[in-house]
Amino acid sequence: MGLLSNPQSRQKLVDAVTKYNNILCALCYVVGVVWFLALAYPPLNARTYFSENALLPGVVHSGFSFDDVPEEFISEFKEELKKEKRNVPRNWVYERFREIGLETYIQNYTVKYPLHLVRGQIVPGQNVYSILRARRSASTEAVVLSVPIRSKSSDLPPTYGGIVLMLGLAKYFSRQPYWSKDIIFLVTDHEQIGMQAWLDGYHHVYSEYIRPGDMPGKSGPIQAAINLEIPSGNIKYFNVKIEGLNGQLPNLDLVNLVVRLCQKHDAEIMLHNNKDAPHWSAETVAGYQQSLKTMIKMMWAQASGLPSGNHGLFHRYHIEAITLEGIRKKKSGQISLVTTGRIIEGIYRSLNNLLERFHQSFFFYILPGTQRYVSIGLYMIPFAIISIALWVSLGQEEKSSKKSDDVKNKSDDTSVVKDKADDKDKTTDKDKATTKDTEGDSSEAVSGDKLNVDSLNKLMDEEDDFDMEDKPQGVLTILPLLLSSCIMAILCYTGPDILAGMAVPFKMNIEDGLFYGFLALFTASLLFPRMVARRTAEDNRLLFDWALLKTITLIFQSLVLFSLALLNISLAFFLAVLFVPVSVIVHPSKNKLSRWSQKFLLLLISPLSILFTAAIISIMDKDNGGILGLLYNGWSTLSHGLLLSMVDKYFFGSWLFALFSFAVLPNWLTLWGISFCEAV
């Protein structure tokens, strides 16, 4: 590490970075992004493998078959659904489990909606669950098989198949002697809310909004869970859903297990409805595009921070879980419920073999296919290269402040400036010389040099004092901007409660109230540099030590991005791709065109436009009727999504909203402020 510890060579490095600053920044960004996207290319990632020996995936023969006729069950269940449009036939499910002879319980819970939604009413709900006790071992461990039960009025695809399959499996499993873990069959109500209530109840967690009732029956700590979203037969292929709350992923071994079992039974398995690139063409352009598409879709789902299925709530309790979703195609669907049952039997036989929690394989990865993975070791390097552009651009600040120093000499003659710069260099050289010489015997020449240096330093100090009058410097000048962006962040975070409280007396729709409130907040933040300017300077010019502010912003931003990359790489990557180039570019300029283009770019990456773009992309594959329709739908999705992310915060502890309020917004505001700073 002589390069960094030796001041001379370090200076060279710093000089190089300062000199080729812009090129380096651009190079880092481009290389980083290209490299990251190239990770979907098979030679650059790796094939998945099993790290956990105990699983023995697919080794055992699956012998599942239905005792009863599943079609009868399905029609019976549909009858029950028809009886009540709003409610779900949980009593029917309860009775069926009792008939099998399992310990069956109903868990009651109540939901109090936050933000005065549903007028503060308390909504009741019920989960049905049933425990199959392992015959030959103590109830010290459990695995969960869950199915969401959906009422007729639900707009999500029905899960009859899952319920019937679960009943069939429960009956089959209860006859087998080989279980070493209890199996909990869980039927949840109200989608994720029901699941959260059950998990909270199981782990004795009490929150203000979801209040789980008592759990009469329990088993040991849950090791793993599979959530089923299976239609009633004619399944064309399966989707394995992995993304959990806040972008948490299940252990890769569990994903591998599900993929392996599906392959064993010749059932096609995909990620986000995307086929894997066939291995013979994986290294062609078409194959790469396919992998990239899968990877981006997976990253997109992870970046949203929303669970892609009910499994996503398990991850918080360190329970590895996935959702297996069956896609029904009436004519071409070949996979029967029995085959699905055999796949699930195989998965549970493997889970049954587990001796410890899943811990051997990766928790941090990106999947460009069901059988390829990009581990944290691979994706962190290109990500770091993207983010390092922020640090490299810190060198630019140094250079520009030096330059402005020089310009501020307000000497008409450039040669003087040059001389001065030369002098500076000389002094530094001499400084080095003196330090070197003092080690030996000090000669008079050296002392003479020293005097020279002292006088020069004095001169420079005077010059600096002189500069201070014209050019603002120091922390004090940027404090108003920093403070106001912090206040905006706090306002944004606490806003929803206040806004919702205000919306009630005005008889406003809560969703609209929140949305317009946020719009107002955003508009106010757009104008805040003007307001700050009016307060600080007499001539309405916004003047502050912009280089210092930008340094702080860039350091903050890189800190946020790096920390985020350890939690949710996808979100960090997308934010980095958007923020890094603009953050590097932004600087005060005298050129009008440059100023306006900077502001335009900043508006493009403002939190509002990011969210709006995200909303549009998420509804893109639906039919929206033209671009206007798309924009309109995007707008309403945005307002709805904002509300949902707020509700997620209260119900499940999602930190997406907090991240946007406390990291993305203030960071963007300071950049926005810099673009308003007068160039001097």
Added chain:
Amino acid sequence: MAASRDLFTKFDFSGFFVVVVLVSCIYLQPGVAVEPSEFFSSDHTNNWAVLVDTSRFWFNYRHVANVLSIYRSVKRLGIPDSHIILMVADDMACNPRNPRPATVFNNANEQINVYGDDVEVDYRGYEVTVENFIRVLTGRLPPSTPRSKRLLTDERSNVLVYMTGHGGDGFLKFQDAEEISSVELADAFEQMWQKRRYHELFFMIDTCQAESMFQKFYSPNILAVASSKVGEDSLSHHVDPSIGVYVIDRYTYYALEFLEGVQFGGKQTMGQFFRVCPPSQCVSTVAIRTDLFPRDPSKVLLTDFFGSVRNVEILTDTLSVPNITLEESCSKESCPTKKQQHSKQRLTYAEQFPMPS
């Protein structure tokens, strides 16, 4: 007492005086003339086996099946349970994951339950440690240890040591918690030799890089065979899909196939046994070590180690056995009444069994 002790010492030191009148009919086939030199080629009088499975957990079912299969074979060939130290690190038969409770099978056909009616496991579960293993070999066990858990060998014992588990270059893992190194094992055997605890020792090991375990041996009269060379993995043979585990390792599978053909008193030699499981079957290369062993392995009977064939030695000269009990023949009346001398020494309980110190 003194006389009898004398007798014992005489037996010990005057070569081989034991007259065992057990003539095996199988051994002496009629019509075949057997020279005395051929008739009695090995100098051992008793056979012992130490069979060790070092790995636990359900997915290592095959190691338990390995060791129980060898156990079954040596028992079939005549080594009694009292002469077998069986160490099994986990209880597969009673594992809740076992779909066939109380059984262990070594083949997908499930014809032979190797965890049959009379399996005597001497060290089980967490008792299977490196310390216990070395103590058993070297005989340095606490006095409270029952006789069944001791390796009571002497300088006339042929010992078979079979080990299986997960190993690497120079070590064998015990219980996922510790390991025995090849040097430790070599030293243990040397200690056995110095304590005259074996006459000849056959070491057989089925694990990855198994060869490394015997490379450090330096004690005489050891013959060793390993399932794989250094740098090679030893693989499992096949899966039983109804139990859902790999049931046996390749080397042990083929070794068993060979052993099944050996009958009580069979003439198969160690040389033949070493040719078992060529690389085409084993995938790994079977390694052997013969340099410490003075005899030619191709002339050593397999049953010298795997069975317990009692040797019969015919002596040409008459052996006069002194009558120790009838030194003075007299009845109660005729004998002169001896004065009973009461010893002033305090009486203590004699140690029940003579313990090797």
